[in-house]
Amino acid sequence: MMKQLFLFLAFTSLLTAGDNRSLLFHGNCVTCHHEQMSISAPSTNEIKKHYLQAFPQREDFVSFMSEWVLEPKEETSIMLDAIAKYELMPLLGFDKETLKDIAGYIYDTEFSKKHKSF
Numbered sequence: 828m829m830k831q832l833f834l835f836l837a838f839t840s841l842l843t844a845g846d847n848r849s850l851l852f853h854g855n856c857v858t859c860h861h862e863q864m865s866i867s868a869p870s871t872n873e874i875k876k877h878y879l880q881a882f883p884q885r886e887d888f889v890s891f892m893s894e895w896v897l898e899p900k901e902e903t904s905i906m907l908d909a910i911a912k913y914e915l916m917p918l919l920g921f922d923k924e925t926l927k928d929i930a931g932y933i934y935d936t937e938f939s940k941k942h943k944s945f
């Protein structure tokens with residue numbers, strides 16, 4: 828009985844962690860960064876493509892993206908043409924840990940395939 832309960836708890840907390848990251852991303856980034864379409868900002872797919880080219884390793888990808896979003900700056904941008912086209916991304920005021928979760932979610936998610944979006 829204890830074992831089942833433990834497994835159940837471990838499983839639900841895993842699920843919750845997954846949903847949290849998705850919720851953070853969909854609630855805070857997708858308004859500007861649609862998954863596939865670049866409208867008022869480059870799409871998430873476009874950003875991910877650029878980032879993967881510059882930072883193929885998950886650790887570097889997450890570290891650079893969370894640092895950049897924490898304080899968007901032209902000097903550290905790897906998408907200067909996006910700044911020219913849409914203007915610099917505004918400062919959002921998230922903490923670093925939240926931004927790492929979001930960046931990790933972007934790295935882990937295949938946006939062109941069906942995935943949870945809540």
Ligand code: HEC
Nearest residue numbers: 855856859867868892896904905906909910913914915916
């Ligand atoms: C109010 C609109 C807006 C929101 C909300 C927003 N962004 Fe952006 N973002 C932009 C625009 C516009 C650009 C393109 C110009 C630039 O690169 O600064 C951009 C660019 C970026 C880039 C490219 C950085 C580079 O090298 O230039 C990353 C990464 C990024 N956004 C991540 C995020 C994440 C993660 C979130 C959610 C936490 C988010 N953005 C929310 C507007 C937004």
